[in-house]
Amino acid sequence: MTVPTVLVSMPFMQVDRPSIQVGLLKAIGEANGFPVRTLHANLDLAARIGPAYYRLLAEHRGRQVGDWLFSVEAFGAAAPDVDGELPAEFADELAYLAGESASVRDRLMRTREHDVPAFLDALVDGGDWHGTGVVGFSSTFQQNTASFALARRLKERFPDIVTVFGGANFDGVMGLELVRSVDCVDYAVIGEGDRAFPRLLAALAAGTDPADVPGVARRDGDRVVATEAAPPLDQLDDLPAPDYGEFFERSASLGLPTAETWLPFESARGCWWGAKHHCTFCGLNGTTMRFRAKSPQRVLDELVGQARRYHAFRFEAVDNILDPAYLKELFPALAAGRHDFQIFYEVKANLTREQLKVLAHGGVTHLQPGLESLSSGVLRLMDKGVRAAQNVNLLRWARYYGLHVGWNILWGFPGETEEDYLAQAAVVPHLVHLQPPASAAGIWLERFSPLYAQPDRFGPQRRTFEASYRHVYPEGVDLDRVAYFFDHEFVDALPPSAYAPLAKAVADWAEAWSGGPPSLTFRSTRGFLRIEDRRRQGHDGTYTFHDTLADIYVACSERPTTAPAVRSALGLDRPVADVEAAFEQFAERGLMFLDGNLALSLALPATPGR
Amino acid sequence: MTQPHITAEEVEELFAKLDEVQLNDPQRALLSAILKVAGDVTEVTGLSGAADDRPPDDRSFSDQFATAFTPHQAALVVEYAAAPQENLISRNNPPCPPVPPGSAQAAMISRRGTPSSSQP
Numbered sequence: 231m232t233v234p235t236v237l238v239s240m241p242f243m244q245v246d247r248p249s250i251q252v253g254l255l256k257a258i259g260e261a262n263g264f265p266v267r268t269l270h271a272n273l274d275l276a277a278r279i280g281p282a283y284y285r286l287l288a289e290h291r292g293r294q295v296g297d298w299l300f301s302v303e304a305f306g307a308a309a310p311d312v313d314g315e316l317p318a319e320f321a322d323e324l325a326y327l328a329g330e331s332a333s334v335r336d337r338l339m340r341t342r343e344h345d346v347p348a349f350l351d352a353l354v355d356g357g358d359w360h361g362t363g364v365v366g367f368s369s370t371f372q373q374n375t376a377s378f379a380l381a382r383r384l385k386e387r388f389p390d391i392v393t394v395f396g397g398a399n400f401d402g403v404m405g406l407e408l409v410r411s412v413d414c415v416d417y418a419v420i421g422e423g424d425r426a427f428p429r430l431l432a433a434l435a436a437g438t439d440p441a442d443v444p445g446v447a448r449r450d451g452d453r454v455v456a457t458e459a460a461p462p463l464d465q466l467d468d469l470p471a472p473d474y475g476e477f478f479e480r481s482a483s484l485g486l487p488t489a490e491t492w493l494p495f496e497s498a499r500g501c502w503w504g505a506k507h508h509c510t511f512c513g514l515n516g517t518t519m520r521f522r523a524k525s526p527q528r529v530l531d532e533l534v535g536q537a538r539r540y541h542a543f544r545f546e547a548v549d550n551i552l553d554p555a556y557l558k559e560l561f562p563a564l565a566a567g568r569h570d571f572q573i574f575y576e577v578k579a580n581l582t583r584e585q586l587k588v589l590a591h592g593g594v595t596h597l598q599p600g601l602e603s604l605s606s607g608v609l610r611l612m613d614k615g616v617r618a619a620q621n622v623n624l625l626r627w628a629r630y631y632g633l634h635v636g637w638n639i640l641w642g643f644p645g646e647t648e649e650d651y652l653a654q655a656a657v658v659p660h661l662v663h664l665q666p667p668a669s670a671a672g673i674w675l676e677r678f679s680p681l682y683a684q685p686d687r688f689g690p691q692r693r694t695f696e697a698s699y700r701h702v703y704p705e706g707v708d709l710d711r712v713a714y715f716f717d718h719e720f721v722d723a724l725p726p727s728a729y730a731p732l733a734k735a736v737a738d739w740a741e742a743w744s745g746g747p748p749s750l751t752f753r754s755t756r757g758f759l760r761i762e763d764r765r766r767q768g769h770d771g772t773y774t775f776h777d778t779l780a781d782i783y784v785a786c787s788e789r790p791t792t793a794p795a796v797r798s799a800l801g802l803d804r805p806v807a808d809v810e811a812a813f814e815q816f817a818e819r820g821l822m823f824l825d826g827n828l829a830l831s832l833a834l835p836a837t838p839g840r
Numbered sequence: 841m842t843q844p845h846i847t848a849e850e851v852e853e854l855f856a857k858l859d860e861v862q863l864n865d866p867q868r869a870l871l872s873a874i875l876k877v878a879g880d881v882t883e884v885t886g887l888s889g890a891a892d893d894r895p896p897d898d899r900s901f902s903d904q905f906a907t908a909f910t911p912h913q914a915a916l917v918v919e920y921a922a923a924p925q926e927n928l929i930s931r932n933n934p935p936c937p938p939v940p941p942g943s944a945q946a947a948m949i950s951r952r953g954t955p956s957s958s959q960p
Contacts, residue, residue: 769911770911770912771909771910771911771912772909772910773908773909773910774908774910775904775908776897776898776899776904777897777898777899778897778901779897779901779904779905808901811901812901815901815902815905819905819908819909
């Protein structure tokens with residue numbers, strides 16, 4: 231016996247890409263003999279309210295606006311903030327949501343009171359729900375209340391439907407509390423669903439208790455019955471490729487463009503760095519930090535197979551960190567095969583020039599290296615395992631090899647000093663030929679992060695769930711257990727004014743790129759160096775150096791280097807102090823980045839592609 | 841004792857490995873000192889060019905720095921191969937902090953990539 235199943239991805243999943251969560255679970259379900267359909271219902275809302283407005287709601291998740299939009303439909307009379315106080319309370323932060331002819335509040339209230347109910351009605355009325363046994367919801371970030379709202383309506387109309395929830399929002403205590411407090415949740419998978427999901431379907435088909443399946447939870451009165459999750463999946467090669475067919479069909483039927491779609495793929499789970507040194511602010515991988523990766527050959531085969539299947543060349547790795555083994559096997563194979571892919575990856579920032587070259591030649595065009603800071607002191611407080619000079623060096627060679635880098639500057643770490651930020655502000659004007667950060671702002675306190683989980687380690691702090699949660703969930707939901715983001719203040723926190731100079735410098739950096747990227751390049755031969763400086767309009771110029779100074783500068787170009795190492799490499803008779811003095815002089819002119827005992831030349835070779 | 845032949849690649853691999861080692865400040869200072877000594881006594885090839893037999897500098901460092909800059913002469917423009925500038929990351933990522941007054945710009949992206957199935 232089988233259980234006809236529909237897996238739903240609700241708003242506010244991004245509109246421009248299929249959900250790997252439901253795509254993968256569909257493939258897993260069908261591999262186990264269960265008929266599974268996927269429904270990217272988020273596309274329907276995007277089509278209804280317009281993709282541009284939808285993207286604003288999906289991309290900005292500073293406050294729980296997306297969940298607030300669905301909370302009345304999810305919780306009915308129990309919903310808080312029926313009158314719509316949230317837009318006023320966070321008016322400044324939500325200014326980006328203003329319409330051409332509508333205030334933020336008017337626009338959001340119209341969405342909440344008209345578009346959302348109509349969207350839900352259309353899903354229930356227009357969907358083929360008769361005969362459906364199970365409706366599964368994958369919920370990550372602001373997908374909770376939209377999922378609850380649809381589940382609630384479906385159960386009212388089709389009482390025999392069994393609802394199953396899972397995804398990151400159901401990890402750990404969050405999932406247990408949602409199962410306890412939200413009536414329309416029948417079962418939840420806590421943790422990875424690759425094995426629990428088909429077993430749960432099998433239990434439902436057999437008429438046994440799904441809560442006996444490892445990793446599955448259900449409500450029993452006012453308590454939750456849950457079986458401990460099985461260990462996370464080790465052999466990722468055993469997983470099928472995600473099935474995205476219904477995403478493209480639905481996009482086409484709704485008139486949404488898919489030509490620019492980046493196909494999500496998963497080559498690894500967990501974080502090999504976090505397993506050893508958990509970055510203090512990071513709340514990802516709540517219960518599944520251990521790193522596991524698909525084999526390079528399997529990844530290559532999957533990319534080729536998905537490209538042929540969906541006529542796509544753009545791929546987005548959902549991995550948290552690149553498997554170093556891919557640098558030696560996967561990307562060289564992609565380069566050798568002349569596959570014309572464009573690939574996004576998250577990486578650790580300690581990649582060398584040669585490794586970035588391998589990535590670029592292998593088709594990687596977009597990187598997210600988690601740079602976070604230009605201060606080694608602050609990076610140490612984060613437990614990032616890199617120095618600022620390595621971050622800058624990654625930006626240099628990424629620019630050289632044409633890699634787009636997405637990164638942020640973060641602040642607000644216990645133990646940081648005002649000098650940490652003054653020093654960063656001072657150096658930023660020298661870095662404007664490198665890709666600017668997308669933002670510079672304070673950290674958020676995330677559940678599962680060391681800053682959250684280890685308060686004794688980081689000193690006293692005031693913390694409470696992020697303020698907008700109380701506009702979303704009814705009183706009966708314990709927000710301390712459901713929230714992922716928390717407002718906080720460390721006892722030794724710096725005043726906001728400490729960050730103002732850096733914020734200004736970063737704004738200027740972004741402005742410098744608005745008319746095309748500035749440049750700082752050099753040409754050299756042995757004993758002669760010419761640096762062309764076009765970083766600041768009106769201050770263009772050429773630096774010329776000869777003999778030892780030229781050689782010192784070039785010796786610090788490949789990677790951050792110490793004065794003794796340069797002296798040794800160049801066979802200099804001069805004392806190390808002379809080399810250090812040269813470093814200082816280069817740095818004073820904005821031509822070198824100094825980081826403790828490390829020096830890094832900032833100019834890039836004028837000859838491309840080497 | 842025979843001097844080991846060390847290449848620049850091997851040095852980089854060592855640095856990459858050391859980056860992953862968690863050390864407290866005294867340990868890091870000690871390791872830094874050890875590496876300084878090692879750098880002084882070990883010949884590393886392939887870094888940026890070996891020593892040559894050119895004559896010593898005919899101008900002091902300070903003289904060179906004082907006259908190194910010539911304004912308005914930077915005519916060299918290099919266009920490296922560039923990835924599409926669409927901000928994939930901005931469409932892609934988990935939440936980012938709210939923008940404090942006076943900060944650089946709207947916090948369009950966050951510090952991490954697309955959440956996988958097990959992460960918020």
